[in-house]
Amino acid sequence: MVGLFGTTLSAHASFTGTIKDGYNTLSNNIAQTWDEPQNYDLYVPAITWHARFAYDKEKTDKYNERPWGAGFGISRWDDKGNWHGIYLMAFKDSFNKWEPIGGYGWEATWRPLADDNFHLGLGYTIGVTARDNWNYIPVPVALPMASIGYGPATFQMTYIPGTYNNGNVYFAWLRFQF
Structure with a gap:
């Protein structure tokens, strides 16, 4: 019984440590x-x-x-070649009402061709949005993200999961780096 209890504590400490490490990295x-x-x-x-x-x-x-609109952000490439960005964007939503979204995005980036300007990305975005049909109450979001780009121009996209007649939306935007 003591061995089982000790194993449980060890697993809990390991899980807690992993969460702390992930939060610190983020x-x-x-x-x-x-x-x-x-x-x-x-x-x-x-x-x-x-x-x-x-x-x-x-x-x-x-x-x-x-989704007419625009946004602004700042970004960087880390020493592994991965992309990090902080952004604020506003666009016309499904009901043609303004929807702001702001957050942080990260993508692991691959450059599969000899031309390093071409890149593919896969990652996530976390942030906050607000919608007219939700009385503009801030709502946290955590979504997958993917991209394809060449040089300073990147086509990024996400998929908002949902239920029948709600969610299940593909959303994409162009990002130009200066």
């Missing part, structure tokens, strides 16, 4: 991106697409899928 990356940006970024929302298999046609026929 905090340090955000702070370094804020304190030492290498680029200024312009964000231009490009497309919103509601997954047709997850919606009634009457709903998708009424939704806005042209």
Whole structure:
């Protein structure tokens, strides 16, 4: 019984340590991106697409899928070649109402061609958004992110999961680094 209890405590300590390490890495990356940006970024929302298999046609026929808007951010590339960014963007949502979003994004970046300007990314974004149909109450978000880019121009995207007639939205934007 003592061996089992000791193993449980050890596993708990290991899990707690992993969470602390992850939080410290995240905090340090955000702070370094804020304190030492290498680029200024312009964000231009490009497309919103509601997954047709997850919606009634009457709903998708009424939704806005042209998310007009813009955003600004700062970013850096770390010593592993991965991208870190802090951003604030506003765009027209599915109901054609303004939706702000701000947060931090990270992508592991691959340069699979001899031309290092071409890059692919896969990562996440965490932040806060607010919507008209939620009375602009701030809502935390944690979403997957992917990208394809060449030089200072990158096409980034995410998928907002959901239920039937809610969520299940592909959202993409262009990011230009200066």
